[in-house]
Amino acid sequence: MKPLFAKRNRVVAVILVLGCVVLTGALARDSVVLRRKLMESNNSVVAEALNKAVKEKNFAEIEGKCDVILENMDKVLDLFPAGSLSENSRAKPEIWERWKEFSKHPANVRKAAQELAAAARTGDEEAVKVRFKALGRACKSCHESFRAPKPKQGT
Numbered sequence: 759m760k761p762l763f764a765k766r767n768r769v770v771a772v773i774l775v776l777g778c779v780v781l782t783g784a785l786a787r788d789s790v791v792l793r794r795k796l797m798e799s800n801n802s803v804v805a806e807a808l809n810k811a812v813k814e815k816n817f818a819e820i821e822g823k824c825d826v827i828l829e830n831m832d833k834v835l836d837l838f839p840a841g842s843l844s845e846n847s848r849a850k851p852e853i854w855e856r857w858k859e860f861s862k863h864p865a866n867v868r869k870a871a872q873e874l875a876a877a878a879r880t881g882d883e884e885a886v887k888v889r890f891k892a893l894g895r896a897c898k899s900c901h902e903s904f905r906a907p908k909p910k911q912g913t
């Protein structure tokens with residue numbers, strides 16, 4: 759009876775260790791899914807909602823959408839735990855090699871969104887257009903350094 763128990767304990771230990779390995783992998787995949795969701799939200803805000811609001815000179819709407827970007831930028835770094843890559847992630851490994859540089863980008867986007875919101879508050883159409891472009895550039899700046907190109911269709 760006793761040796762059998764010991765063996766069972768070993769089996770349990772192995773299962774626990776394997777469980778942890780699988781769980782860590784799952785967490786990395788979850789982060790990829792969550793951050794892509796967040797990026798999609800960024801994109802629909804900037805490329806669709808904000809673009810429309812700028813065209814329609816809907817200044818209140820612009821301010822509201824800037825808040826969404828600010829919230830996203832507060833969360834984004836948590837969604838890049840060390841080494842979280844998956845087969846369909848476009849995140850570059852350089853993110854974790856140059857974390858100090860990577861982690862500065864959300865603050866730049868934040869600042870650009872705050873400046874756009876401030877321009878919207880004054881109702882200055884020209885300033886809004888300039889700030890809107892600057893916001894787009896701030897997003898792109900992180901992508902240029904840390905996002906891999908899109909894989910070719912079908913690969």
Ligand code: HEC
Pocket residue numbers: 790793794795797798800801804805827834846847848849850860861863864867896897898900901904905
């Ligand atoms: C800190 C760097 C950083 C900032 C800032 C940033 N992004 Fe990204 N973005 C990334 C990375 C890295 C990926 C790839 C993530 C992956 O595939 O795992 C990405 C992916 C995306 C995607 C593709 C999502 C998908 O499903 O493949 C879109 C769209 C996007 N970002 C839009 C934006 C917009 C709009 C902003 C600005 C409001 C922004 N991003 C700010 C780093 C950033």
